[in-house]
Each structure stands twice: as structure tokens, then as C-alpha cells.
Amino acid sequence: MTDNQTQNRALSEEELQDLVASSDAGARNPSGGVGKFLAIVAVVWALFQVVLASPLANYLLPGDVINNSRQVHLAFAIFLAFMAYPAFKSSPRNYIPITDWFLALLGTFIAMYGFIFYEKVVNAGGLADDVDKWFALVGLLILFEGARRALGPAMAIIATIFLAYVFFGSSDLVPDVIRWKGASLKKAMSHMWITSEGVFGIALGVSTKFVFLFVLFGALLDKAGAGNYFIKMAFGALGHLRGGPAKAAVVGSAATGLISGSSIANVVTTGTFTIPLMKRVGFSSEKAGAVEVASSVNGQIMPPVMGAAAFLMVEYVGISYVEVITHAFLPATISYIALIYIVHLEAVKNNMPTLGNRVVSMGKTIGGMAVFFIGFAALCYGVQYPVGWITSALPNSALVLSALIFVVYAALLYLAAGVDDLEPDDPNAEEVELPVVGEIYKSGLYYLLPIIVLVYFLMIEQKSPGLSAFWATMLLFVILLTQNPLKAMFRAQSDIAGAFRTGVTDLWNGLIDGSRNMIGIGLATATAGVIVGTVTLTGVGQVMADLVEFLSGGNLILMLIMVGLLSLILGMGLPTTANYIVVSSLMAAVVVELGAQSGLIVPLIAVHLFVFYFGIMADVTPPVGLASFAAAAVSGGDAIKTGFVAFFYSLRTVALPFVFIFNTDLLLIDVTWWQGIIVFIAATIAILVFTAGTMGYFMTRSRIYESVALVLVAFVLFRPDFFMDRIQPPFSMIEPTELVSAVDTAEVGQELRFVVSGPDFDTGEMKDMSLVVPVPEGADSAAKLEAMGFMTLEEDGLMKMEEPMFGAPIANQMGSFDFYADEAVRITEVKAPKVQMPKELVFIPALLLLGLITVLQLGRVRKEGVTA
Incomplete structure (x- = not known):
């Protein structure tokens, strides 16, 4: 190679x-x-x-x-x-x-x-x-x-x-x-x-129970023809726009990423078609390859499958699968939106031509795609109501539901039989005929049925991932065996037996592909078990925590950078799944612990997603980025240059993990549905503005101060709390000696923050730890403090602590302190939450600044006669 x-x-x-x-x-x-x-x-x-x-x-x-x-x-x-x-x-x-x-x-x-x-x-x-x-x-x-x-x-x-x-x-x-x-x-x-x-x-265990079924599901769906259908639909919807092939590559790779856990396979599958067309409209070999790499690698962060990491997170973090993909959804979605915007800016900057002779407005295209995705989500959600009625009304509901699914499948297959089967296009043909969505969509609507079944069992019924994938895979067995003979019947063709044999062959080959694709994942998870076993046997995880804390000087940002670099370095030689297992086993608890010492309560899922995001970046990053080499093999470009361009295009994938560590709203943690909508809108604007700032192009080419201002606007929209906390502190300081009265006046459920200082059990050196403890119910303040786990004694003007009782809420966190040393463990800070103005108010000056930049650039566009 x-x-x-x-x-x-x-x-x-x-x-x-x-x-x-x-x-x-x-x-x-x-x-x-x-x-x-x-x-x-x-x-x-x-x-x-x-x-x-x-x-x-x-x-x-x-x-x-x-x-x-x-x-x-x-x-x-x-x-x-x-x-x-x-x-x-x-x-x-x-x-x-x-x-x-x-x-x-x-x-x-x-x-x-x-x-x-x-x-x-x-x-x-x-x-x-x-x-x-x-x-x-x-x-x-x-x-x-x-x-x-x-x-x-x-x-x-x-x-x-x-x-x-x-x-x-x-x-x-x-x-x-x-x-x-x-x-x-x-x-x-x-x-x-x-x-x-x-x-x-x-x-x-995760590889055995869950991952195999999802890899097999993807292999069978691809054998059925869904991969080509998704690519054709993406090109039909976006191919006519400026930079259309690149936009179609992004959307097509996102769709195939749902059924493929491999960055390299995704690059080659979609890239053989998209990369030549991108080069045709003006992308260089390296940029065309980089777009495909960035979009294919990001397929692994897209729920519901996310390679194998989503299932591992269920076990490691101890939350349900639905919660994992809920937390992962928003960052993945805005990351893809930003990538589409990146290729749009590249096309506009270089005044690239369009493919084909159809003229469709960007607004109609975006509106149509939004209607499709919202409709698909509504369909997945709405299915539960008729299913619920049938289940409650009929004793043999499983048979009835199976029959109904087959009837719907047969009806969609009848629609598909009315149009020609989709054949892969030749991207090097002299005249490129872009598919018309209105003409081809019927040919593969039935491919959505297994995905609907999968999402329904996962999200609505909340069955285990393995059982959900089983039922979706069973439907694919039926589709592979029957789609060709039923189409032949509907088309009044004679060779039904031959069509059935073709289906059996496709099923056989799909089963083989699924197994062969699992070889590496099975060995990766088994070998990574040796590393995890070493951590549990030797206790090196705690040593790593001390080492990282020493090297970072206790600075959380510096420590996160070190964890990100470790993920990148290990990922250069490891598949994403193995890299995630290794780094999360070593570093996840370290980030949470050091975050607590810095006064930042970092949810465990945020750390695991942080590690995972940096792990997938290893497929992009030179000198080893395997996906970049695969894209260069398709484009004929330089692999190292392709990798560097792809890394630049993936900057938002690098920035997002840092953002959601400090702003867990992006992971939809503890937000209401209306707050979720606000977070989605603000985060989408933020990622687009960040993209424009780093690309040096918004309405027209940006000046340096405009790019800086755009990045600042993005930061404000991503981290409104950073500025609001400085305008109006979120906590009031309470003297430790006033703890009893503070607990007495606090409402039940209100979270108090404590900073505890004392000698480390292993080293004897003084250290600080932050604790967040909700106020429980109790007859008086003494009972509440005892229920929280605080055994306090006011002495010499200090609020000293005795060792918490076993099973107390703070007992595990306080286990690293030496309560029997000469220096006493004591409470040094107590903070109670204050009523704070909504942090979203900070959006107003940020959006005004964005509006000012827009006006300035539009003025230059009109003055210079530049059209965006």
C-alpha cells in the first residue's frame, strides 16, 4: 500500500x-x-x-x-x-x-x-x-x-x-x-x-451479548441493498447543491455509519462514489478524501449503534442504553451539521460549480430533510399506540403484530416493484445524472422497517440491545429471503425460484460478512480485558491518578488535554473499541476524581464520551490514521496531507468533548424538554459559528478580528454559565462553623457543596476534595447532618470531621482520607446555591455581536459584488 x-x-x-x-x-x-x-x-x-x-x-x-x-x-x-x-x-x-x-x-x-x-x-x-x-x-x-x-x-x-x-x-x-x-x-x-x-x-461479555448482533444487523442490511439506497437518496437530495457531492458524502456516511462500525469500510463504501464526484466539482484529492474521512469516522459517534462503545458504556457507567444514546445524540447531531456547513463554506469560498441541471433551493432541501427526519422519529414514537391497543385487545398479539409487519412490508415492496431496482452509478461517467428523490424513494422504503423495529424495541419498549437487535435481524432474514421472489411476483416475472436462490445467497454471504467483521472486535475486547485485568489486579489505576494529577498540577484542563493525547496515541494502533476500553479503564475515574477536587462535578458518562470522541480521532490523525490512508487510496491523494486536512475538518469533534465536560446540558443531563430545545438551538448556532470562525469564512472571507469574534460568540453560546457565574456568583459562601444553621435553613433536596481538607491516607500529605451532597429529610439539623454522613466537631475555630459511618452517602468518597493522623480532617468551605438569573440571558449580547459581524460582512459582500 x-x-x-x-x-x-x-x-x-x-x-x-x-x-x-x-x-x-x-x-x-x-x-x-x-x-x-x-x-x-x-x-x-x-x-x-x-x-x-x-x-x-x-x-x-x-x-x-x-x-x-x-x-x-x-x-x-x-x-x-x-x-x-x-x-x-x-x-x-x-x-x-x-x-x-x-x-x-x-x-x-x-x-x-x-x-x-x-x-x-x-x-x-x-x-x-x-x-x-x-x-x-x-x-x-x-x-x-x-x-x-x-x-x-x-x-x-x-x-x-x-x-x-x-x-x-x-x-x-x-x-x-x-x-x-x-x-x-x-x-x-x-x-x-x-x-x-x-x-x-x-x-x-458486551461483544458476546450485544455487539455481534448489531454488526450482523449492519452486514445484512447492507447485503439487502440499503447502503446503496442511502447513498442514492443523499445524492438525490443534496447532489445538485454547490459542493453537493461533499454534502451527500456527509449525509450518506452518516446513514451508512448507522449500519457500519468500521471507519475504513465506510470510507471505501461511500468514498468510491463520492470522492471522484467531489474532485469533479473542484475539491482537491486531499480535501475530497478528508471530507469522506471526517464524515465516515463520525459515523461511529452517531446513535443508536456508535460502533460498540454504546454497549460498553452501559456496563461501565451503569446506566441504561436509552440514557447512553440520549446523552450522545446532541453532540453527534450538531457535529454532522457542522461538517455539512464546512463543505458548504469550502464550496462557496472556491466558487465551485453544481452537478446536474436541476435547480432546487437550499431552503427547500433543508426543509424536506427536516420533515423526513421529524416524520421518521414521529413514526418510531407513534408506533407504540397502535401496538399498545393490539397488545391489550388481543391474546395472540405477537402473531397479529408479526402479520401486520409483514403486510406493511409487502405493501412497501409492492411500491418498490413498481420502479426499477437501484444500480450503483459510475462517478467517472461523462454525464452525471443525479437521482430524483421523488422517483427513487419508493425503491427502498422497506429498508426503514428493520430500523424502525430496532428503534422501537430500544427506545419505546426499552428491551435489551441484544433482544432488540435480534428482532430487527429476524426481520432482515425475512427481507433477504423474500424481497427478490416477491418483487418477481409483483412484476409478473417467471424466475421466482432463481430470485429466491439469490436471496438465500445474499443471506448466506451476509452471515459470513457479519462473522468476519466480528473477528477483530472479539479479539480486541478479549485482549483489552488483559489491560483491564491488570488495572484491577495491581491497583495501577490509582497510581495513574496520582501520576496524572502530578503531571497536570491538579489543573483539570491540562489533565483533559493529557487524557485526549493518550487516547490519540493509543488509538493510532488500536481499533476504537479497544482504545476506548483501555483509556476509560485507566483514566475515567481519574477525571471524575480530579474534577471533584477542582470543584467541578463531572458525570461519568461525560468522561466516557470524552475518551470515546478522542479515540475515534485516531483514525483521522497522521501519521497512522487508517481511514485517511483508505481515503487517499481512493482519491489518489497524499495520505498524510489528507489526514491533516481531515483533522482540521474534525476540529469540532475535538472541541465538543471539552465543552460537554464543563456544560453537561449538551448531553441533555437534568434538562427539561423545553430546555433541551433551547440547548439544541443554541448549540447548533454555536457549532456553525465556531466552524465559520475556524474556516475564516462567514458571509464572505473573514478578517482576523471577525474570526476571533466568531469563536468568542461560539464559546458564549456553548458556555453561558462561564460568564453568568462571573456576573452573578451561583453560590453563597457559608462559614464552616455556621454549618449547623445552614443545614437547618436549607430546603430538602437542595445541594450543598463542601470542600474537605485533610491528610491523604497513602501519602500523609494534605489534600482538598469537593463534595456535592443533597440535604435529606430529618427532624433537626443534627439528624440531617448524620444522614448526609457528616460527623462533625467544632474545635479551635475549625469544623473537624470524624470518619463517616459505613454506608453513609459520602463514605466512599472520603475513603482516601486518614482520619487518625495528627492533622484533623476538616470542612474548609461550605457553599449554598443562590438564586441566579437565567444563564441564557448571556445569549443576547452574543447574538448581537453575531448580528454586527453579519452586517459588516454583508456590507462588504454588496460593496465588492461578491455573492455567497
């Missing part, structure tokens, strides 16, 4: 598919009996996962298999990894060497070790014996080799370093700050392989 990049040559379609296969699904594809055998294994894995997620799993699968499903999942992943991924670039592609067969079978056996010897492991209490420890060690080495092949060397190297730290953490070569006593081979292997603390931990 390097030679191709050096020569700036666009790769052929065959070479691009090989690029995607080698990075996502494995470059080896043996023929003959071996190829058929591997295809059968992949299909069996997919069907096993479907059955495991089904409501009938307890009847169809033995209890031992369900209890050990993580072992089965990893066994399939390891076996297929050694079958699909060659050891080296020079290794054979058309057959499998005997060494790979041996490693695959041995790895499969050791992955199933806990299942095969279940009684022995249980009777030993999960502790490895002398035989177990050697099998576990060999299993880890085989896992690391599989990860090296499927994911590149970085994942295996990082996991090896962490494992070495487990064994040699007591060595003099290890810095004092992270030195620990070390562990024996038996203890380490028990933790890493025999128990559910390491390889078979939460991450692999």
Missing part, C-alpha cells in the same frame, strides 16, 4: 476491497473445500449468536453453553482469526499453512478450557492449578498473536507490557511511583484467564 500512496495513484475497485478485507475481515480467502468449511464455521458462529440473543435461548441451548457463551464467542474469533489473517505480508493468501491450523485449533481448545473443565474450575473456586496456569499462559500468547494479525502490533504490544508489569512490577527497573509487589504466575493466570476479571470480563 505504501508504494501506491507514494505514487499518489488511486487504487482499483479490486485493490480497495482487498484493503478493506485485510483491515476489517482478513486478507486470506482460500478456495475449494477449505473455503467452504470456513464459510460454514462463520455461518455457524452467526447463527449461534442469533440463537443466543433470542427469547428461546434457554430452550434451544444447554445451560452450560449459555453460561459459558463468552468462551464460545472467543473460540470462534480465535479460530477464524488464524484462518482469515495471514501471519505476515509474505504469507500465503490462497491456502492455510499447517502452523496456522495448529494455532487455530489449540487456541480454540484453550478458549473453551473453562467450559470443558467447568466442574474442575468451579470446585477450585476459580483458582488456577499447576496445569491450568500453563494452559492459560499459552492461551494468552495465542490471543496476542491473533490480535497482532487482526489488529496490528500495537494492541499485542500494549497488552504484553501490561502483563509484564503484573509479573515484574516489583523490579528495581520499574519507577517507584508505579512499583507494586508483583504476582505469581498462578495468581496472574487465575485472574486473567480462569475468572471473569481479565480476558473473559465485561468487554468480551
Whole structure:
């Protein structure tokens, strides 16, 4: 690939598919009996996962298999990894060497070790014996080799370093700050392989329960033809606008990002069509590739799937899936809006031509798209009412609902049969005929049905992600098997049997694609489990907290920058999912703790989204950004330049995580519905203004002071509290000795803020910690303080504290203080919330400044005769 990049040559379609296969699904594809055998294994894995997620799993699968499903999942992943991924670039592609067969079978056996010897492991209490420890060690080495092949060397190297730290953490070569006593081979292997603390931990469990079904759902939806339909619709809606191909690339990539967890596959799938058309209207090779990279990578932050991270957040943060995607929705949406605006400004700045001869106003286009998305959301929400009526009125409602869905599907398929099937267009054709939405929309409306089913079960019924994906996948099974024969019937064609065989082939290939796409994710989550296991076994997480606090000097902004850089560096060699697991395991608690010490209460979900956003940026950032290399392979541009331009286009993805750490309204945390609407409008204006400021173009080319002013306006709209807190402080200071009377006068539920100072239990040095504690009900102030966990004693003019009772609200947070040292733990600050003017009032001067800049630039436009 390097030679191709050096020569700036666009790769052929065959070479691009090989690029995607080698990075996502494995470059080896043996023929003959071996190829058929591997295809059968992949299909069996997919069907096993479907059955495991089904409501009938307890009847169809033995209890031992369900209890050990993580072992089965990893066994399939390891076996297929050694079958699909060659050891080296020079290794054979058309057959499998005997060494790979041996490693695959041995790895499969050791992955199933806990299942095969279940009684022995249980009777030993999960502790490895002398035989177990050697099998576990060999299993880890085989896992690391599989990860090296499927994911590149970085994942295996990082996991090896962490494992070495487990064994040699007591060595003099290890810095004092992270030195620990070390562990024996038996203890380490028990933790890493025999128990559910390491390889078979939460991450692999999420991969087993949820992620496979969503990856399979995406693969089947793409096989059904939805990917091409989404791209065509995007081009039909936006292709005629200035910079239309780039805008269509953004929207098309957002849509395909819903069904694809891979940045590289997304770049190649949509980029082979969008990039040549972008170049045709005036984008350079690097800018065309960068637009595709930025929009494809952002597909991973778009709910409801978000790669695999959304499901991991459910487990790590301890909130429901609906809450995760609710918090993630607004930043992802405004990020895509900003990206469309970026390509619009690029097109306007360079006066790019339009494609085709249709003239449709931007207003009508935006209005039409808004109506579609609002209508689709209303449909997903409104389905619950007829479903509720049917469920309450009929005893066999499941059969009736299934029949109704099939009737709706058949009706939409009848509409589709009335128009020609969509064929991929040639972007290099002399005359580009843009599709007309009014003519093509009928051809794929039925693709929305599985998405509606998925969203309905997730958001309305609030079923588990696995069960929701199961029902949506079942509908896709039906669609793949029946769409071709039913269309043939509706069109009065004779070869119905041939059409059915085509559907069976599509389903078979979709199952294979789903399994092959899961190999890397399965190995990534398993290998990341070693890193998580090291953190839990050694306690290095607390050491990392101390180290980061030392390096950042306790400054939260500096610490966030360090966490972001760590995510970027690790992400250069790790897939997004593994990067997220590693960095969140190490740093999420650190950010929350240091935020509390700075007086900022940071919700855990905000930190996890922060880490995730920076993790996906690694696919963009040079020198390793894999998505940038894939886009350069399509465009024929320079990969490094493409990466730098894509990073510039993605600045809003870099800025947003910092914003929502300090303004959790953007994550829709504790906001009412009307506040949510205000936040959405303000954030959308803010991201557009920020984009204009960083692009140096608004109504016309901006002067430096105008760009600075635009960025300032964006900051005010994003952080109105920053300015309002300085105009009118949000808290009143209370002397610690007045605590009793303050609690007595405070309303029940009112949150008081405390700063507690005292000696650290480990170091003995004095430290501060901020606490936010709601005032509970109580007969008097003493009872309220006791319920809050404060055991206080006023002495020498100080409000001293005794150790909180076990189970008290503040007991866990106060566990790092030494209450028996010479220096007493004491309350140094108490703050009570004050009535404050609405922070939204700050929007008024910001919008006036924006209006002034608009007037100034429009004046120049009229004076210079420039048309925007």
C-alpha cells in the first residue's frame, strides 16, 4: 500500500476491497473445500449468536453453553482469526499453512478450557492449578498473536507490557511511583484467564451479548441493498447543491455509519462514489478524501449503534442504553451539521460549480430533510399506540403484530416493484445524472422497517440491545429471503425460484460478512480485558491518578488535554473499541476524581464520551490514521496531507468533548424538554459559528478580528454559565462553623457543596476534595447532618470531621482520607446555591455581536459584488 500512496495513484475497485478485507475481515480467502468449511464455521458462529440473543435461548441451548457463551464467542474469533489473517505480508493468501491450523485449533481448545473443565474450575473456586496456569499462559500468547494479525502490533504490544508489569512490577527497573509487589504466575493466570476479571470480563461479555448482533444487523442490511439506497437518496437530495457531492458524502456516511462500525469500510463504501464526484466539482484529492474521512469516522459517534462503545458504556457507567444514546445524540447531531456547513463554506469560498441541471433551493432541501427526519422519529414514537391497543385487545398479539409487519412490508415492496431496482452509478461517467428523490424513494422504503423495529424495541419498549437487535435481524432474514421472489411476483416475472436462490445467497454471504467483521472486535475486547485485568489486579489505576494529577498540577484542563493525547496515541494502533476500553479503564475515574477536587462535578458518562470522541480521532490523525490512508487510496491523494486536512475538518469533534465536560446540558443531563430545545438551538448556532470562525469564512472571507469574534460568540453560546457565574456568583459562601444553621435553613433536596481538607491516607500529605451532597429529610439539623454522613466537631475555630459511618452517602468518597493522623480532617468551605438569573440571558449580547459581524460582512459582500 505504501508504494501506491507514494505514487499518489488511486487504487482499483479490486485493490480497495482487498484493503478493506485485510483491515476489517482478513486478507486470506482460500478456495475449494477449505473455503467452504470456513464459510460454514462463520455461518455457524452467526447463527449461534442469533440463537443466543433470542427469547428461546434457554430452550434451544444447554445451560452450560449459555453460561459459558463468552468462551464460545472467543473460540470462534480465535479460530477464524488464524484462518482469515495471514501471519505476515509474505504469507500465503490462497491456502492455510499447517502452523496456522495448529494455532487455530489449540487456541480454540484453550478458549473453551473453562467450559470443558467447568466442574474442575468451579470446585477450585476459580483458582488456577499447576496445569491450568500453563494452559492459560499459552492461551494468552495465542490471543496476542491473533490480535497482532487482526489488529496490528500495537494492541499485542500494549497488552504484553501490561502483563509484564503484573509479573515484574516489583523490579528495581520499574519507577517507584508505579512499583507494586508483583504476582505469581498462578495468581496472574487465575485472574486473567480462569475468572471473569481479565480476558473473559465485561468487554468480551458486551461483544458476546450485544455487539455481534448489531454488526450482523449492519452486514445484512447492507447485503439487502440499503447502503446503496442511502447513498442514492443523499445524492438525490443534496447532489445538485454547490459542493453537493461533499454534502451527500456527509449525509450518506452518516446513514451508512448507522449500519457500519468500521471507519475504513465506510470510507471505501461511500468514498468510491463520492470522492471522484467531489474532485469533479473542484475539491482537491486531499480535501475530497478528508471530507469522506471526517464524515465516515463520525459515523461511529452517531446513535443508536456508535460502533460498540454504546454497549460498553452501559456496563461501565451503569446506566441504561436509552440514557447512553440520549446523552450522545446532541453532540453527534450538531457535529454532522457542522461538517455539512464546512463543505458548504469550502464550496462557496472556491466558487465551485453544481452537478446536474436541476435547480432546487437550499431552503427547500433543508426543509424536506427536516420533515423526513421529524416524520421518521414521529413514526418510531407513534408506533407504540397502535401496538399498545393490539397488545391489550388481543391474546395472540405477537402473531397479529408479526402479520401486520409483514403486510406493511409487502405493501412497501409492492411500491418498490413498481420502479426499477437501484444500480450503483459510475462517478467517472461523462454525464452525471443525479437521482430524483421523488422517483427513487419508493425503491427502498422497506429498508426503514428493520430500523424502525430496532428503534422501537430500544427506545419505546426499552428491551435489551441484544433482544432488540435480534428482532430487527429476524426481520432482515425475512427481507433477504423474500424481497427478490416477491418483487418477481409483483412484476409478473417467471424466475421466482432463481430470485429466491439469490436471496438465500445474499443471506448466506451476509452471515459470513457479519462473522468476519466480528473477528477483530472479539479479539480486541478479549485482549483489552488483559489491560483491564491488570488495572484491577495491581491497583495501577490509582497510581495513574496520582501520576496524572502530578503531571497536570491538579489543573483539570491540562489533565483533559493529557487524557485526549493518550487516547490519540493509543488509538493510532488500536481499533476504537479497544482504545476506548483501555483509556476509560485507566483514566475515567481519574477525571471524575480530579474534577471533584477542582470543584467541578463531572458525570461519568461525560468522561466516557470524552475518551470515546478522542479515540475515534485516531483514525483521522497522521501519521497512522487508517481511514485517511483508505481515503487517499481512493482519491489518489497524499495520505498524510489528507489526514491533516481531515483533522482540521474534525476540529469540532475535538472541541465538543471539552465543552460537554464543563456544560453537561449538551448531553441533555437534568434538562427539561423545553430546555433541551433551547440547548439544541443554541448549540447548533454555536457549532456553525465556531466552524465559520475556524474556516475564516462567514458571509464572505473573514478578517482576523471577525474570526476571533466568531469563536468568542461560539464559546458564549456553548458556555453561558462561564460568564453568568462571573456576573452573578451561583453560590453563597457559608462559614464552616455556621454549618449547623445552614443545614437547618436549607430546603430538602437542595445541594450543598463542601470542600474537605485533610491528610491523604497513602501519602500523609494534605489534600482538598469537593463534595456535592443533597440535604435529606430529618427532624433537626443534627439528624440531617448524620444522614448526609457528616460527623462533625467544632474545635479551635475549625469544623473537624470524624470518619463517616459505613454506608453513609459520602463514605466512599472520603475513603482516601486518614482520619487518625495528627492533622484533623476538616470542612474548609461550605457553599449554598443562590438564586441566579437565567444563564441564557448571556445569549443576547452574543447574538448581537453575531448580528454586527453579519452586517459588516454583508456590507462588504454588496460593496465588492461578491455573492455567497
